[in-house]
Amino acid sequence: MPTDAERVRSILAAAHSMTVTVDGLATEVRHLDGSDPLGRLHLHPAEPGGHAEHRPAVRLEFTDIAPTPVRDRVRARVTLLGRLLTPYADTDPDASTCMEFDRAVLETGDGHRSCVGLHELEAASPDPLAPYEAGMLTHLLDDHAELVTLLLRLVRPAPTAALVRALPLAMDRYGITLRLEEARGHRDATLPFPSPLDDVEQSGVQLQALFSAARRRSHRNTLPA
Numbered sequence: 001m002p003t004d005a006e007r008v009r010s011i012l013a014a015a016h017s018m019t020v021t022v023d024g025l026a027t028e029v030r031h032l033d034g035s036d037p038l039g040r041l042h043l044h045p046a047e048p049g050g051h052a053e054h055r056p057a058v059r060l061e062f063t064d065i066a067p068t069p070v071r072d073r074v075r076a077r078v079t080l081l082g083r084l085l086t087p088y089a090d091t092d093p094d095a096s097t098c099m100e101f102d103r104a105v106l107e108t109g110d111g112h113r114s115c116v117g118l119h120e121l122e123a124a125s126p127d128p129l130a131p132y133e134a135g136m137l138t139h140l141l142d143d144h145a146e147l148v149t150l151l152l153r154l155v156r157p158a159p160t161a162a163l164v165r166a167l168p169l170a171m172d173r174y175g176i177t178l179r180l181e182e183a184r185g186h187r188d189a190t191l192p193f194p195s196p197l198d199d200v201e202q203s204g205v206q207l208q209a210l211f212s213a214a215r216r217r218s219h220r221n222t223l224p225a
Contacts, residue, residue, distance in 0.1 A: 001174060004114045005124035008104050010172065011064045011078045012036050014133065015124035021059040022084065036126065043101040044085065045118055055083035056098060067134035068141050070167045070179045071186055072109060072173070079105040127172045128200050136203065137168045151178060153214040155189040173197040 081194040085098035175192040
């Protein structure tokens with residue numbers, strides 16, 4: 001499973017928008033185009049005993065929303081907190097900003113909350129599938145919905161008759177997660193890949209391995225006793 005720092009980096013790498021709040025004034029920034037905003041932010045550790053009170057407080061907020069129409073689409077929220085050392089330019093895609101970094105806060109849909117420090121954040125890498133996940137999941141659902149149904153053969157405990165629908169919720173280097181929606185509530189089931197991915201090019205082989213395993217299980221379930 002990804003660490004909290006890796007999860008934060010992955011959400012930033014896939015972000016297309018964010019809310020920037022500087023000294024209480026919020027601005028929506030929508031032209032990230034999937035480029036990691038850390039490429040435009042130079043993060044610096046806070047200086048103990050410095051003149052932080054004279055620097056504008058900044059809050060960068062990112063919302064990780066499932067690309068498929070599942071219930072409760074917000075998967076996580078990330079907030080970067082700190083103070084600006086140089087003005088933030090939200091209109092120039094080539095402009096960079098220096099930020100005195102305080103912490104990153106990760107809040108997930110299952111209620112998990114954690115703080116990530118600068119050292120952890122800089123040491124972590126985004127998931128190799130992060131920039132491609134949305135397109136891959138929507139393609140799977142829109143063009144190969146029968147394969148989502150096939151994957152249900154691998155879910156344990158097996159879905160019950162209360163299942164209304166199953167949709168792909170998330171995918172990372174470790175596997176694919178399905179959201180199983182029932183008349184009352186839902187649950188998530190993660191199907192791990194045979195081995196973690198190092199590159200997006202490996203995703204096709206790993207997905208096919210899951211589909212093959214599901215077909216084999218389906219075949220065993222239909223064999224006569």
